[in-house]
Amino acid sequence: MATTSSFSKGCFVFKAKPESSGKSPRKKTKKSSNLLHRSNGDLNASSLFGKCDKSSMEIRQDSYKKIWMSTKKKSEDIISDSHKQLLHDVSQFVSENADIGQSSIPTALVALGVNLPDHAAFFSLLDSTLNAHVSPFVAMLNSKECPSLKNMVLKAIQKLTSCDLADDDAEKDEEADEIVPVKPSSKIKTFANLATWYSNVVIKTPLIIILQDLESFSTQQLQDFVLLCREYRVRNKLPIQFIMGIATTVTLQQQLHHRTSVCLATKSFQSRPSIVLLNHLIEQLFMNSSVLKLGPRLMQLLLDGFLYHDLSLSSFLMRVHLIIMQHYITLPVSSLCCSMSELIDRIKKLSAADLDLYRQVPSFMKFIENNRSKVSLLTDDKEFRSFLQKSLEDLNSYSKDFSLSCRILHCLSDGMPDALFGKSLREVYINFLIGAESEDWDRFIQLLNISTSYELQSRIQAALTTLKESDVSSALSDFSTSLVLFSEELKRLEQAPDTDTATSPKSPNVFVPKGKKLDKFELKAQLLASAKQARPTSKFDEIKSEFVSWLNSHLARQLKSPTTILFHEVFYAGSQVQSSWDIVPWIRRQVQPVPRVAISKALSDPASYLGCNCCSSNGQGSQILSTMPDLCIVYKLHTECGRLINLYDWMLSFNAIQQKDKDDENEEIEPIIQARFIRAVAQLQLLGFIQSSKRKTDHVARLTWGV
């Protein structure tokens, strides 16, 4: 292929050959999938058994596609569902203010939160909703396409009228005669034109202008636009309405001059915070019988990225996409990561080599280590197959029970002080996925122990309702029965006011003995004695302790992290596996890419990348070795300087390092050293560490600080 460096241009085009472009899409995919297979072929060729199984790769690829498509669809549904109320409110507001009675422009201010990338999804939903229910005349503007007022007006008018054209096309089939001839939209360039155009429109629905990112428009431009619209609204009876998207909490009054803001009749709407959506998403995607789930480390990683970085659902979903992809591609044992209905079939299809891969799964190895008697599983393929099937089915039902148990626990611990396992269901789930600390559990039990009968009753009721909502699987059906039992017992207790409590308060009042003054020590002794006195156990206490012991035995068992179960690696992405199968570091780099750090690290410690012995600094970060690449030496020298660097001195020290071995101490600099130095400094400039400076002759300015 031709070279791509030139002194006269920076763009080079290579057009696809015509024969391939004819049926390009199909051919391309074929080609690349071939490539994929080739990698798989190689990968298997290197295995000892030498059996090439393209089928495994194909299966994995298919499952990846299937899982991702379903995840995508589900998440889209969830997001559109969650916006439903807001969309309804906004469109209702628009249709309510459809008449042009008032002079001020009806404006819906929609506060959407700082997660800018997610706004696009909302606005496209809004657009379609408005189109369908309120008015076909919707113009969606964002600040990027409207650098000036002129552009803004043109864009708005173009979009308003083009909506109509598109609409006309649709209507033409139905009511072709009634169509009023409309001017070609290209000629409509001013509001005056728009007014005449609108007078010819049959259905007088409002003209809706959506400003997606209010904060990004310049104030002056926005004011002019608003005044302009208002002018035409009043004079030409154009029913213009605004919908403005707000990311921060900036009030309109701050953004606009009073003169302008009085032209707007605003009403604020608030979308649900994205964290609520995320909780919902995680519950729906990973807790409800999905095939692939996230392991604790990945879950934590994604959450960190979401909570501490962008709060954006779309980025979250992109990462989920990457995870699903990596799981199926990197993990050879992912071929069984499928729904239970397909499992038996797939296990049958596994080859001996595939089975060996499953035998390498760490959790299985651990299992064998602990159960010597099952050692025959390593050799007997048939036995292993059935074992595999059973374990995977067990795992599946276990993880179902696990998420349900999390729900129950969430209900039981809801509103407790300290929010032991987290406030939201998502937090509870993740806490137990990671493996909750036993201290928390103990404290939870303690808190339950001191709760009142009413509290306990309401908690159990809440748990029961969640159980009822979700379809109860067989393993947890006894859960609900025991919960019902407890609740009924408590009810009975309430209805029959206990008799034994009436007898108990007979105990002598130790605190205020009549006629006798206690000194400090006596009081203390008495208090201690009374504390030691066994309190009479009431009926309620009995039930409570029964309940607690039930929790300790039954629920706790279900809340063991699924990542302790056999073969969890198959279904839980990012579980601990062999280092080359481990996708977590890779995903971590996607969530938190560190370009700057990578450069700094390579410069300060080249051995970490090059892997050579000559440059390893043995922990002494500042050491400069003559064997290091020139760029690294120059960089390290420059970190010792302040804001300005003298080029001559810099070059001398570079020379000194290069000439360290030689004895002659002349300050003469060889041309080759000079050239190398020049090259390295130019590269450092390209990287952005230094800049030319006019403050002193032959000096450069350092642009970074610290190391």
Next chain:
Amino acid sequence: MACDEKKRGSLALPTIQESEEDLDNVILEDIIRASRKKKECRTPSKKISSAEKSKSSDSSARKRLSRQCAEHARVKITTLFNQNDRYDRSIYAVSEDGLTSEESSEAFQPIADEEIMPRGEYGGDSEDEEAVNKGAELFGFGWKTPRKKTTLRTPLKTPTSALKQRINKTPNKTPLKTPDKGRKIISAQTPQTVRRQLRNKIVKVTSQVLEGNSDAESNGSESDSSSNDEEDRNELKLRAAKNQSMDITVNTEDYFLAQSSSVHTSDRTLNRLNNPRLSQEAVDSLMENFDDCHSKEKILLMKEYQQQFLQWIFLLREGFNILVYGLGSKRYLLDEFRTRFLDGKNLIVVNGYFPGLTIKEIFNSITDGILEHSGTFFSTVEQLEFIEQEFNNTKIEAYLIIHNMDGPSLQFSREQEVLCRLAAAPGLHVVASTDHINTPLLWDQRKLSQSKFVYFDCTTFAPYSEEISYENSLLVQQSTTLGLASLVHVFASLTFNAKAIFILIAQRQLENNNETNYHGFPFHELYSECRDRMLVNSDLTLRAQLTEFKDHKLLRIRRTPDGTEVLHIPLEKNQLEEFVQKHQE
């Protein structure tokens, strides 16, 4: 229990081991098991032991069978481990043939060189292994894997290498080895004190392991740092790709320290050198003969990155875009990717480091070159919309390779916005590289999520020769002399009045050269002075004259904080002096 012991004894293999090592294993294993149990659940189940007990009552025939089975299993396990290890290497590995394409570019010639690079296959070819060993000796870090010693990567890894070997040996035997036999040896041979010491040591190590168990990455890095037993190609991969300690601590105090301290540098200048200004050609010719000591390592690195190409293709096809970062020019890498995988597809290569590049040029090459659109566009916005529309589905696909996405002409918010919008189009696949350390500041959240970049750390250490060749280097080179030369040329073609004006500015600048707060010649003063000397007749003519200077970069016009326009000649003092003296006559 006796029965139980007997049963276990029957499972024993005739493995002859040194007693102490065996002892280690036994103790270690017990401890691991015990602590694992403790850690795992609140309700410890007795299943395991009961299962064993029930089995122990079986007949001797069963025992024989199980012994055979165990023997078989041992073989199987060892093969599994070996296989496991070789499996590690080849997730995205391509065969050697795939890697060295015939038309590999010039820069890549060394990779095809078989002498330097041992083959990537691990088929057990003795020749290959020799080459690998040789390579290991040569480069100081080998990826030789003695297959016999291959280790199992259980989650249990010990940080200290001395004990590590022992532990690593265990799994090969553990499923099959008899604890009881070991115990007998203990009582027979090992003194009590030694035993206790050993136990303590192991407990310590084991607890460390179990603690570190939850975090794979730290674990991985530990295993990396104790290098001896994982000396395979993977190590390089891990090192390069994982970058375990990827955090630099930033001390904000440092900033104020750096800013507050006054600059103390010597007054020595480059004029002290024999040849203070090397020309670009001289530098190039000198560097041509210079060979780098790390070329082998660099080739290895490059090779490593090339294994990701398949993944790149797959990601691109899934609608993601690729962004490579890291030290060193990534031009060769991307060129290699282009020639190997994108040959014969719609392709646009953009050299972001090219100073004259405009976004319009990129648009034009897409619309004219790929889409073959004959019409014209009113604005770039319209053109962009057209492109987005065309690539809205994957009917037409094109690959956009951008070297230096943060190059001098692309490092602006508007350009980045456009590039990210291009990247967002489903039909356009972008592979870009960045080098500047402040590049991430260019992207806000919206751009980041729009562009769907997947990041790859490709630290190549390759020289940026192409990239810096356009750059007007601050060092040494001809930039200032060029300025003087152009000044002389332009000056020669000026009218008399214009010459006088320029000399006027230059003189004023020389007079005030020692004053630190001299910003330039104020415009109104210049005007009055010029009028006095009858050089111009109006404000406008002077302005027209100045504009001409400005266009030839002879003059810089700035505004001071108080709003006055000042004029400044961007030349060194001595050169300006020389120039003025020459032309005053």
